[in-house]
Amino acid sequence: xxxxxxxxxxxxEITLSGDLVASVADELRQQAIRLLEEKVxxxxxxxxxxxxxxxxxLNVCFETHKQLRERSGVxxxxxxxxxxSRIFKLTGASQKLKIAxxxxxxxxxxxxxxx
Amino acid sequence: MNKSLKLRIKPVFKNVDIARIExxxxxxxxxxxxxxxxxTTDLCLAATEAxxxxxxxxxxxxITIQASAEKGGIIFQVITAGxxxxxxAGAVSMPELGDELELPExxxxxxxxxxxxxxxxxxxxxxxxxxxLEKKIIS
Numbered sequence: 089x090x091x092x093x094x095x096x097x098x099x100x101e102i103t104l105s106g107d108l109v110a111s112v113a114d115e116l117r118q119q120a121i122r123l124l125e126e127k128v129x130x131x132x133x134x135x136x137x138x139x140x141x142x143x144x145x146l147n148v149c150f151e152t153h154k155q156l157r158e159r160s161g162v163x164x165x166x167x168x169x170x171x172x173s174r175i176f177k178l179t180g181a182s183q184k185l186k187i188a189x190x191x192x193x194x195x196x197x198x199x200x201x202x203x
Numbered sequence: 204m205n206k207s208l209k210l211r212i213k214p215v216f217k218n219v220d221i222a223r224i225e226x227x228x229x230x231x232x233x234x235x236x237x238x239x240x241x242x243t244t245d246l247c248l249a250a251t252e253a254x255x256x257x258x259x260x261x262x263x264x265x266i267t268i269q270a271s272a273e274k275g276g277i278i279f280q281v282i283t284a285g286x287x288x289x290x291x292a293g294a295v296s297m298p299e300l301g302d303e304l305e306l307p308e309x310x311x312x313x314x315x316x317x318x319x320x321x322x323x324x325x326x327x328x329x330x331x332x333x334x335x336l337e338k339k340i341i342s
Contacts, residue, residue, distance in 0.1 A: 102304075107220065109216070109219075109220060109223075109251065110216040110219065111216035111217045111219065111220050111254050114227060138247075140223075140247075140248070140251075142248065142251045142252060142255060142312075143255070143311040143312045143315055144255065146311060147311070151300075166214075171244055171248075174244070174245075175248070175315070178297070178315060178319075179297060179300070179311055179314075179315070180297065180300045180316055181300070183300070186302050
């Protein structure tokens with residue numbers, strides 16, 4: 089899995105490509121920890137190119153969501169693919185995580201969550 | 204067309220990735236077409252969870268993966284030698300997601316498997332653990 093990160097102040101966009109699965113989930117976990125240490129509080133996780141996710145990948149999504157919320161931050165999951173949406177829906181994650189279909193929607197949500 | 208697949212892998216997650224790719228290819232060859240694609244994906248996801256579970260918890264030095272295409276479906280098995288280890292013995296219902304600060308950080312694997320396949324069965328032969336998943340792919 090490829091992870092590309094762009095940071096702008098307190099906001100970061102992480103773009104994932106490939107499978108978010110057990111063998112690579114820790115890479116994303118470590119990247120999230122680094123961003124939190126850099127005082128990032130707004131994260132856009134771009135999932136347009138994530139072909140597959142397992143429960144390890146899902147767990148990292150949950151962990152990152154929880155850690156950001158504990159710091160009054162926010163994470164938005166952008167454009168999950170069909171396979172990822174399936175798992176989000178199956179586990180109820182789609183009810184609890186913020187999922188945006190478009191970048192504009194994601195940015196609007198992150199701005200609105202500023203307080 | 205191959206009607207069966209058999210792999211032996213060392214218990215590391217990267218080998219699960221390789222096995223998943225092989226399984227996906229096998230399923231797509233056995234049941235080509237977009238109608239079968241969603242069910243094939245479901246089976247591959249359940250299989251991935253089962254293999255991950257074996258890597259993490261079985262203590263086995265080698266994991267055997269078998270799949271066969273028959274009667275419009277796939278029978279998938281994860282086999283490990285050694286002490287009895289029943290991966291189906293844990294909680295079977297999907298973990299409850301609490302409020303935003305209490306999302307669970309684990310425990311979805313078995314629940315996901317049970318939601319995505321038609322049957323899950325565990326057998327211990329006295330020397331081998333055999334987890335069998337069955338999924339209908341076409342009507």
